[in-house]
Structures are given as C-alpha cells and as structure tokens.
Amino acid sequence: HTHTQSLLHQCMTALNFISVNARGLNIPHKRTTVLEFLRRENVDFAMIQESHLLRRDTGWLANKHYHPIASSSAATKSKGVMVLCKRKLKFDFIDSLADDAGRIAIAKICMDGKNIALISAYSPNTFDASFYELLIKTLLDLTGFYLVLGADFNAVWDSSMDRTGGSESRDQRLASEGLRRWASDTGMVDIWRMLNPSLKDFSFYSGRHKSFSRLDFIFASRDLFQNIQNTHYIPITWSDHKPIHCSVTIRPSLIKAPRWRFNSSLLRDEKFIDQFNCNFRGFLDFNVGSVSDPRILWEAVKGFIRSYTTLYASTRNKERKAKLQYATLDAALQHSFNDHTAVQKELVKKEINSLLRHRSEFLMHKTRQNYYFKSSKPSHLLAMKLRTDEHFADIFCIKDKDSTIQSNPKEVNASFASFYQEVHFQGM
Structure with missing residues (x-):
C-alpha cells in the first residue's frame, strides 16, 4: 500500500x-x-x-x-x-x-x-x-x-x-x-x-x-x-x-465508465425493428398504468431500450463470430485437402466479406454522425452548453460535520456515508 x-x-x-x-x-x-x-x-x-x-x-x-x-x-x-x-x-x-x-x-x-x-x-x-x-x-x-x-x-x-x-x-x-x-x-x-x-x-x-x-x-x-x-x-x-x-x-486521470449510446445503425436492421416493436408493445401493455408518476415509466422505457438493444447486438455479434471459421478451415485445408472443406472455406469467405462490409458501413455511419455533431451549426453553442452542464451533476465539494470544506472525492463520499449512517441509526 x-x-x-x-x-x-x-x-x-x-x-x-x-x-x-x-x-x-x-x-x-x-x-x-x-x-x-x-x-x-x-x-x-x-x-x-x-x-x-x-x-x-x-x-x-x-x-x-x-x-x-x-x-x-x-x-x-x-x-x-x-x-x-x-x-x-x-x-x-x-x-x-x-x-x-x-x-x-x-x-x-x-x-x-x-x-x-x-x-x-x-x-x-x-x-x-x-x-x-x-x-x-x-x-x-x-x-x-x-x-x-x-x-x-x-x-x-x-x-x-x-x-x-x-x-x-x-x-x-x-x-x-x-x-x-x-x-x-x-x-x-x-x-x-x-x-x-x-x-x-x-x-x-x-x-x-x-x-x-x-x-x-x-x-x-x-x-x-x-x-x-x-x-x-x-x-x-x-x-x-x-x-x-x-x-x-x-493527478493521473481516473478511468470513467464509457457512456452508453444507442447504436442507430440497428434502425436499418429490419429483423431488429420487427422484434423490437413486438417486444416494446408488450412492455408498454404490461407497464402503462402500473405507476402514477410518468417519470418512473420514462426511466423504465429507457432501461428497456438499452437492455434490449444491448442484448440484440451482443447476440448478433456472437452469431457472426461463430461463422468466422475461415482461419480454421484454411489450416485444415492445407493439412488435408478435400472438396467439402474447400467449399466450406469459400462460403465462410463470402460471409466474412459480407460482415466486413457491414462493419465498414457502421464505421462510416459513425464518422458521418461524428461530423454532424462536431460541425458548425446554430445548435453548436447549445450542444456545448449541455455538455458543460454535465459538471453540475458532480458534487465537487461538501462541508462535513466539523464544518470543514472537503473536496477530495474520497472525503466527499466518506462524509455522505457518515451522514446517512447517522440518519439510519437515528431512525431505528
């Protein structure tokens, strides 16, 4: 230590x-x-x-x-x-x-x-x-x-x-x-x-x-x-x-968890759209009216969208990876040639090229999106202002029970922990 x-x-x-x-x-x-x-x-x-x-x-x-x-x-x-x-x-x-x-x-x-x-x-x-x-x-x-x-x-x-x-x-x-x-x-x-x-x-x-x-x-x-x-x-x-x-x-920069962002390229995947619409309708039918505060429902909707799209993308990637057997087939073909393996290799090769094309399309989509967000336009100042407002979500300092200003993140967390422990025990 x-x-x-x-x-x-x-x-x-x-x-x-x-x-x-x-x-x-x-x-x-x-x-x-x-x-x-x-x-x-x-x-x-x-x-x-x-x-x-x-x-x-x-x-x-x-x-x-x-x-x-x-x-x-x-x-x-x-x-x-x-x-x-x-x-x-x-x-x-x-x-x-x-x-x-x-x-x-x-x-x-x-x-x-x-x-x-x-x-x-x-x-x-x-x-x-x-x-x-x-x-x-x-x-x-x-x-x-x-x-x-x-x-x-x-x-x-x-x-x-x-x-x-x-x-x-x-x-x-x-x-x-x-x-x-x-x-x-x-x-x-x-x-x-x-x-x-x-x-x-x-x-x-x-x-x-x-x-x-x-x-x-x-x-x-x-x-x-x-x-x-x-x-x-x-x-x-x-x-x-x-x-x-x-x-x-x-101090050395702390590594922050990356912010989740919706993969908008999924909107061009008809299979995803059909499955999402079906599941989302079921989610709404089950949850609308279950709470009185619409903000709670909205938070649940955002959670559903994130969870479903992440699961779908992960499953799709696993399916794609399972098909990428080109290297294995190539090695097997070199070791012992046979017509069946050669045919399989060509099929996998076509599949890989198709996946690479999808990947390049996705990267181009991200690049266009990046240029859109960073280009000069009337909303640029508002966008920067919104990004600046992220700082207001952080509690950068706090006065502890001894009236000392604490700005170290660990001390800020410790002050909150001490406060809520006292509140908890007082309520018992």
Missing part, C-alpha cells in the same frame, strides 16, 4: 498559478521586477492583466526563466492580457486564442495526458454584458479542457464579504450579478471564496473611495477543484492590485 502511494505521489505534478493586474509593463525595470517576482514565488503559469503592451511588444515580457504563450493587446497602450509560463516546464502546446481588444487570452496545453486551458481576462471598468457573453462562448468552446482562469473582473463576488465602504452603486450591483451569472452558466468556481467561505481579504484599495475590494480572482472548472491545494493573496508594492496565487496538483 505504501509503495502504491509512493508511485502515485511520483506521478503527480504540482503547479503554481498566479493572476495579477500589473498596471502597465512598458517600463523595462517594471518588467524585470515582475519576472523576478514570478521566479521568487516559483510560479509555473502567470495570468497577467493590464500589460499595456502593444502586440509587437509582448515579447518584451520574457527572460531566461519565463516567456509568453498567449496574449491579447488593444490598439493603444491600454488593457492587454497575457499568459506566461516557466520555460523549463514540460508540456505539449496545442494552440493560443485571443480577442482583438486586449480582454481575453487563452493558452491550450496538454500536460500529463490532461488538456488544460489557461485563460487571462480583464473586464471593462463599467459593467458590459457583452464581455461576459463573449467569455461564456469562449469557455464553452473549450469542452474537454480543464480550465484555470485568472482575471481582474472589476467586480466583487459578494458585496457584503468582498467590499468595504458605503453602499454599492447600480453599476457595481450589475457587475456582481453578471459575474455570478457567468460563473453559474459555465460551472466555474471562485476557488479562494470556496476554500475561505468566511474569511475577508481584499486585492485592491481605492484611495478615491477609501474602500477595499476583492476584484482579482482565479476561477477553475469544477472537475479541477478537487486538485487545488491552497490559494492566497500576496501583498506587493509594484502594483495597486494584489496577485492571487494557487497551487494545483495534477
């Missing part, structure tokens, strides 16, 4: 992320200060906002330790976002994406077999719904990626916990509502608040309003949350925003 744990530990990759609003990087010594800060903090990936660098100048923010892998610049020396990485990191770079306004930059990488998208975002100073709409569409296009997003949203998550001073303005309220709605629609988690549900800390001080606000965030997709070790804000002097830091452990 100890040896297994040791091997698992060796397979884990620890990564340090930082997100910071740099408030301009056109001055050389400021760039040197920022890069040295990243080295001292042992940062692996940095999401930078307000670089104020023009597109042609983004290469300035680099040295022997770090270099940019994604950036977006405005037409003037304002705004600007970047993603930097440590040069010695080993990963496969997939692609980089960016808007044309200096608001969103994305680096897509593959590390330890996991696809990760690193996003740096900078929201307008006043609430702009179109920014969140663009960010939602951008993230939904990243299906299949673990997401880590560092941003200055110019908005707080909760005005009572994340802001000091007087009452919030209408624009501030709209910005906070837009931020929460964006997180809800995309399934992203404010990891600092999730790990510190009752703590107050701030990333920005406004001398004009004499107020503190938590405007700077690192969000992560729910499926990555269980791998986040800690997160905190770091006081600095070279920007009026505090950087937010988090550590993530990339």
